[in-house]
Amino acid sequence: MTASLIDGKKIASEVKERLKAKISGLAADEIPGLAVILVGDDPASSVYVGQKEKTAREIGINSRVYRLPATTAQDDLLALIGNLNESPDVHGILVQLPLPGGLDRDAVITAIRPEKDVDGFHVVNVGKLWIGSDAVAPCTPKGIMALLDSTGVELKGKEAVVIGRSGIVGKPIAAMLLSRHCTVTICHSRTRNLPDVARRADIVVAAIGMPNFVTGDMIKPGAIVIDVGINRVDGRLVGDVEFESVSAAASWITPVPGGVGPMTIAMLMQNTFQLAGI
Ligand code: NDP
Numbered sequence: 001m002t003a004s005l006i007d008g009k010k011i012a013s014e015v016k017e018r019l020k021a022k023i024s025g026l027a028a029d030e031i032p033g034l035a036v037i038l039v040g041d042d043p044a045s046s047v048y049v050g051q052k053e054k055t056a057r058e059i060g061i062n063s064r065v066y067r068l069p070a071t072t073a074q075d076d077l078l079a080l081i082g083n084l085n086e087s088p089d090v091h092g093i094l095v096q097l098p099l100p101g102g103l104d105r106d107a108v109i110t111a112i113r114p115e116k117d118v119d120g121f122h123v124v125n126v127g128k129l130w131i132g133s134d135a136v137a138p139c140t141p142k143g144i145m146a147l148l149d150s151t152g153v154e155l156k157g158k159e160a161v162v163i164g165r166s167g168i169v170g171k172p173i174a175a176m177l178l179s180r181h182c183t184v185t186i187c188h189s190r191t192r193n194l195p196d197v198a199r200r201a202d203i204v205v206a207a208i209g210m211p212n213f214v215t216g217d218m219i220k221p222g223a224i225v226i227d228v229g230i231n232r233v234d235g236r237l238v239g240d241v242e243f244e245s246v247s248a249a250a251s252w253i254t255p256v257p258g259g260v261g262p263m264t265i266a267m268l269m270q271n272t273f274q275l276a277g278i
Contacts, residue, residue, distance in 0.1 A: 003225070003250040006147050012262035015146070016059050019269055023060035032276035033062040033089045034118065034268075039077065040070035040100040049096050055265050061272055062089065070100040077103065078111050085113040092118030092272040097168075118271045121168070129175050136271055141173035143263025144205060144226050145180070151224060151252045156181040161198050163187045163214065163240070164207035169228055173205050194218075206240040216245025224252040228260045 023031065034056050038049045049065060056063035066080060077095075084090045093116045099105050109117075114124040120138040128135030137145075148155060160182040164170035170186060178184045182203065187194050198204055198218040206214045207228035219225060225247075229240030239256030247253045254260055 003247040003253040004151075006150060006226075006252050006254045006259060008143070008147055008254055008259040009262045011146060011150050012143070012266035015263075015266040015270060016055065019061075019273055020059040022273070029089075030276070031060065031062050031089075032091050032272045033064070033087075034092045034094065034272045035064045035066065035084045035087075035090045036094045036096065037066045037068065037077070037080065038096045039068045039072050039103065042098070042100075045096045045098070051265055052094070052268060055269060056272070059269055061269060064090070072100075072103070074103055074107070077108060081108070081111045085111075085116060090116065091276040092116055092268075094118050094268070116275060118268060118275060120172070120271070126167070126172070129172055132179050136275065137176065137267075138168055138172045139267040139271060140169050140207075140228065140260060140264045141176050142267040142271070143260055144173055144228070145176050146263060146267070147226060147254060147260065148203065148224065153224060153252070155203070158182045158202040159200050160184045160203040160205065161187060161201035162205045162207070163194070163198065164205075164209075164228070166207065169207035170205075173207070177203070177205075208240045210240055211238045212240070212242040214241040214246060216242065216249045219246050219249040221249050222251045223249070225250045225254070226260065227254050227256050229256065230261065 036049055036052055053063050053065050084093050093112045095108055109121045112122055114122045117125050117136055120136040125135045160177045162170050162174045165186050165188045174184045174186050185197055187197055195218040199220050201223055203224045205226045209229055211231040211233050225241055227239035227241035231238050237257050
């Protein structure tokens with residue numbers, strides 16, 4: 001079998017076009033507002049924040065970026081979040097992670113009002129996601145669900161194996177697959193016989209951060225494979241999935257780049273729009 005490509009770039013651009021059309025019809029005081037806080041000068045974080053700012057501008061979302069020095073005190077960061085919580089023209093607040101050492105990530109995320117938590121990382125939204133109540137879903141897993149739905153394959157009853165158990169990808173995508181009635185297994189660095197577990201899956205989501213970790217012999221013929229990984233190897237971006245061998249076995253596969261990455265930003269825009277409550 002040779003897998004069909006799930007074109008995240010195209011699907012993300014359709015999402016953004018739809019949002020842009022909706023926003024262009026709004027009155028000035030209805031325009032969704034996104035506040036992004038970047039603390040420190042981590043180069044990858046800077047690039048991500050720049051992409052978010054650019055995309056927001058392109059589709060008509062009001063975005064404000066607060067670039068703070070790495071030496072920012074926890075209290076000053078919390079005070080800024082407090083102000084943004086009160087600001088009526090800010091609907092979504094995002095603190096770019098990771099934070100520099102010395103800042104308490106959990107306290108910072110918890111300071112964001114759950115109704116403005118555009119990343120879906122606040123404990124209230126995490127809890128809502130797991131109990132299946134209406135929540136702001138984290139952007140990367142939400143994008144993965146949109147990619148899976150784009151295949152037209154019925155998810156109900158499928159065996160899904162998620163490799164990676166982080167709070168931003170592995171756990172929330174497991175919750176979302178479960179709420180769509182998949183039978184979900186989460187693998188991690190202590191999982192025994194991971195290739196055997198992966199071979200059971202109709203859907204594999206790889207979110208590990210190790211280049212080419214998932215190989216063709218770990219894939220059941222006809223499975224759908226979503227590659228979340230972003231790894232830089234010799235200046236090139238590669239995923240967690242060995243594309244060539246896996247696409248020979250799978251029915252659908254996402255490329256890196258051009259798969260999950262563009263969806264993450266598109267879903268951030270969708271979440272901002274959703275939080276504006278229009
Ligand atoms: P984390 O480092 O937080 O988590 C990695 C997970 O992989 C952990 O649960 C870890 O297990 C597991 N793992 C590590 N080594 C192995 C192994 N040998 N076998 C099985 N499991 C293993 O990463 P993230 O979830 O934040 O990100 C994962 C990847 O996705 C990265 O490449 C990141 O850059 C990318 N990413 C891409 C995004 C996008 O928009 N496309 C968005 C977010 C992330 P354990 O818990 O036991 O340590």
